[in-house]
Amino acid sequence: MTPLRSGLLAAVMTLIIDQASKAWLLYVFDIAHRGTVRVTPFFDLVLAWNIGISFGLFQNDSQAAQFTLMAVKVLAVIALGIWMMRSQTRMATVALGLIIGGAVGNGIDRLAHGAVVDFALFHLQIGGNTYNWYVFNLADAAIVAGVIGLLYDSFVGVPAVKVP
Template sequence: MAALTVLILDQASKLWLLFVFDLAHRGAVRVTPFFDLVLAWNVGISFGWFQNDGQVAQIILMIIKAVAVVVLAIWMAWSRTLIATVALGLIIGGAVGNAIDRFAYGAVVDFALFHVQIGEKNFNWYVFNLADVAIVAGVAGLLYDSFLGEPAAKAP
């Protein structure tokens, strides 16, 4: 359920920003003094690493993502805690959402930019989307479950 919810919210937000709000033609839109909507096409992986818009590179990234989703789904099927199950669902939903972008547009649609100005310096965070938020929340949930969750049952 978490994966499907993330997937729907992620794709709905991207479709709305691209085709209804028309973010591409509006340019950067200031929402608050520290948050803007901007359109960024990410042809790399997380945080824009390994930027490459070649078709072979995109296919390799899609294959890696597909394998990762299958592995995470198997892990989720064997999960014994609600936190881990939801966390894995968040990661899967985010990964599939970004994979849909990569397939449909050749790049992932990123749009959220947090920033702060201190004196004359402007500090920007990476531009991201709701799928990225879900992936980070899922990883945080897995870490919480691993370190602070229910202890594993001890053998008799």
């Protein structure tokens, strides 16, 4: 399998798994009516509608802000797609596929729901204090894994883009 096919497969699989998990949680598991569901002592399922960008930054539900976020996302996916087509390593190509698939998955949420569906919450109880991580979804996890893959490839692998 060529690196480009690997990247495209990573993007498509990320998108499918992300959207399937969100659909199941919303429409089958009905997380909206269950509230917080404790899965382990350090992990809960909880519905959060993210109208901002990564980690809930820039929360704004105006139509202009949502349009701007969507336009930036489309431009980013196009730029990442061009980078993926030019990539010379399987690691970088798959990493870019993970980022693209995650970005498209969250973009679909924004179009369908006006916000991104987040549901995974890791937390830690130390003494009487609870420390929460951001609520996120599988698309977010794929984006983070993709960025880690790109960083790894840039430090350990050959250059990700062939310079003419």
